[in-house]
Amino acid sequence: MRLFLSSYRFGTDPGLLLGVTRGPCPIAVIANAADAWPSRARDSAVASELAPLRALGYEPTEVDLRDHAGAPDGLRAALSPFGALWVRGGNTFVLRARLALCGGDEILTDLVRSGGLAYAGYSAGACLVTPSLRGLEFSDDPGEVDAVCGVPARWDGLGWVDYAIVPHAGDSPLADAGVARTLDFLTRERLPFRALGDDEVIVVDES
Structure with missing residues (x-):
């Protein structure tokens, strides 16, 4: 299993991503965490991922989970x-629901655990792989799931790591009051977590 998990994009060292993916390769961009945004903003979010990945030598293409619901x-x-996969930030609960609706949670778990795909995700894309999404509701609205996906929010993550991840910690310009509340919740509940500033990355390389 090869994971690159960050608070914001590549952190300070894009070489870590290149190491996890074993160099540039065709990479699938999943942007469904932005599905609750207006369509123009979502389109801009997708476009904003492509140029930085191309600059590193990758061949990025969006794979929209909405196209595979029920299939x-x-x-x-x-x-x-x-x-490899590149999973961008947005609403973690919406991303989790989109995966469940297309069976992507099981497919990604199979492909990533078997080594068939390297997984890179930032913000919501990093939070997705944890055991539970509890505590993220202070920054991400679970109520958006029903409005956007037509199903209740799920609170389980994919469970590829055994700790919570809290992005945009410290002096991140993307931090909001929810980050502090998430950290307080996880500490109070004695749940293991990793808090990431926007220059920090977690790498898991078990291959």
Whole structure:
């Protein structure tokens, strides 16, 4: 299993991402954490990911989970040309719901744990792989899930790591009051967590 988990994009060292993915490769961009945003803002969010990835030598293409709702075989086929995933930030609960609706939670777990795909995610994309999304409600609105996806919010993460991740900690310009409340909640509940500033990255490389 190869994971690159960050608070914001590449952190300070893009070489860490290149190491996890074993160099540049075709990379699938998943931007469904931004599905609650107006369509123009979502389109801009996707576009903003492509140029930095291309500058590192990657070949990025969006894979929209909405196109595969109820069709896990289609999603698996859509991911087959890629060596890695790049999962951007937004609302973690919306991202989690979109994955569940297309069977992506099971497909990604299979592909990533088997080494078939390297996984890179920042902000919501990093929080997704934790055991639980409890505490993230202070920054991400779980109520958006029903409005956007038509299903209740899920509170379980994918469980690839055994601790919570709190992005935008410290002096991050993206920090809001919710970050402090999340840290307080996790500390009070004695749940293990890693707080990440925007220049910090977690790398897991078990291959």
